[in-house]
Amino acid sequence: MSTIIVTGGAGFIGGNFVHYHLREHPEDRVVCIDKLTYAGNLSTLAPVMDNPNFRFVKLDICDREGVFALFEEEKPDAVINFAAESHVDRSIENPEIFLKTNIIGTATMMDACRAFGNIRYHQVSTDEVYGDLPLDRPDLFFTETTPIHTSSPYSSSKAGADLLVMAYHRTYDLPVTISRCSNNYGPYHFPEKLIPLMIANCLNDKPLPVYGEGKNVRDWLYVEDHCKAIDLIVRKGTIGEVYNVGGHNEMANIDIVKLIIKELGKDESLITYVTDRKGHDLRYAIDPTKIHNELGWLPETKFADGIKKTIKWYLDNRSWWEEIISGEYQNYYDKMYGNR
Ligand code: NAD
Numbered sequence: 017m018s019t020i021i022v023t024g025g026a027g028f029i030g031g032n033f034v035h036y037h038l039r040e041h042p043e044d045r046v047v048c049i050d051k052l053t054y055a056g057n058l059s060t061l062a063p064v065m066d067n068p069n070f071r072f073v074k075l076d077i078c079d080r081e082g083v084f085a086l087f088e089e090e091k092p093d094a095v096i097n098f099a100a101e102s103h104v105d106r107s108i109e110n111p112e113i114f115l116k117t118n119i120i121g122t123a124t125m126m127d128a129c130r131a132f133g134n135i136r137y138h139q140v141s142t143d144e145v146y147g148d149l150p151l152d153r154p155d156l157f158f159t160e161t162t163p164i165h166t167s168s169p170y171s172s173s174k175a176g177a178d179l180l181v182m183a184y185h186r187t188y189d190l191p192v193t194i195s196r197c198s199n200n201y202g203p204y205h206f207p208e209k210l211i212p213l214m215i216a217n218c219l220n221d222k223p224l225p226v227y228g229e230g231k232n233v234r235d236w237l238y239v240e241d242h243c244k245a246i247d248l249i250v251r252k253g254t255i256g257e258v259y260n261v262g263g264h265n266e267m268a269n270i271d272i273v274k275l276i277i278k279e280l281g282k283d284e285s286l287i288t289y290v291t292d293r294k295g296h297d298l299r300y301a302i303d304p305t306k307i308h309n310e311l312g313w314l315p316e317t318k319f320a321d322g323i324k325k326t327i328k329w330y331l332d333n334r335s336w337w338e339e340i341i342s343g344e345y346q347n348y349y350d351k352m353y354g355n356r
């Protein structure tokens with residue numbers, strides 16, 4: 017039996033990963049640490065709270081004393097770091113917390129790994145560290161050797177963290193891996209992000225705010241496929257390596273919005289074009305050849321099925337997201353979209 021520390025497990029991908037891990041590896045103990053920021057929801061973890069192999073600890077990954085005390089107590093075999101400030105628009109408004117959590121938090125977790133016996137460490141990173149690709153060059157993709165070239169405070173903070181992870185490997189021989197994944201979608205996705213925001217607004221017959229002309233392209237991956245990739249990398253990946261994760265599923269934002277409208281039987285007149293995001297990345301596209309060749313990973317959920325499953329989840333779990341959008345989220349929404 018192994019003990020795995022999962023940070024950020026009350027968030028979207030971390031929460032899905034906790035569910036995935038307890039289901040696929042019931043012999044393991046999963047200790048989730050999460051600060052419960054605006055993006056963290058204990059209701060996401062409610063289905064596993066009573067599992068004897070699961071423990072939740074409310075903790076900031078920047079809290080060195082608290083993190084070290086937990087390592088002393090739990091003696092983990094591996095750490096998977098999902099915890100982050102993750103929303104690009106918020107990073108444009110207020111970069112500081114992104115630098116703190118995403119960089120200092122990463123260093124704190126790795127310092128604890130070093131201090132307690134060079135524990136296996138996995139960093140959940142993003143394709144955004146590669147910057148963007150032009151819209152008129154569909155032949156270009158991000159590979160693991162594409163230079164880091166960030167656009168937003170968010171992606172810069174994630175890139176800073178990635179550089180630190182590789183530096184800890186080289187300097188201290190910390191056994192690390194990094195995964196850089198494309199855009200995820202699926203259950204428990206916080207409704208500030210494109211897909212859940214459009215689903216929630218559609219269901220409430222509210223305007224659907226599309227940035228710029230809606231032509232920006234993202235490469236969408238069903239969240240469970242990402243969880244599988246991380247699990248494989250942690251178990252079988254080569255130490256010191258970066259793995260790109262993505263499903264060759266590029267779509268323009270406007271096409272995603274139109275698909276959601278169609279699935280929900282609403283009208284395209286809900287679409288409202290709004291002022292573009294500052295520094296808006298044009299296109300992301302992952303080349304996942306390395307993880308496929310080395311670890312045999314391939315995405316299993318087709319977008320057509322994944323988006324239907326996702327919409328059904330939001331229909332079946334209205335209380336999960338309605339509770340979120342009825343609180344502080346309203347102030348956020350007014351500030352970000354009010355005069356846009
Ligand atoms: P999220 O915003 O939904 O969840 C982040 C979680 O981290 C929340 O539960 C929050 O409470 C917690 N957290 C924030 N600051 C913390 C701190 N200082 N200490 C402890 N916990 C803290 O994010 P997500 O979309 O699930 O992303 C998870 C990770 O995956 C991030 O590292 C992100 O950069 C990366 N990623 C996300 C995507 C995507 O499409 N969402 C794609 C690739 C990579």
Ligand code: DAU
Pocket residue numbers: 102103104105141142143144197198199200208209210211213225226227228230232233234269293300
């Ligand atoms: O590529 C991986 C990244 O994907 C992760 O690292 C980030 O944590 C995650 O948030 C996501 O970043 P994006 O900026 O691509 O996701 P977001 O859902 O914010 O936006 C997706 C696209 O939709 C982007 O081109 C901006 C656009 N958009 C977004 C919102 C919220 C709109 O047009 N309208 C909106 O209201």
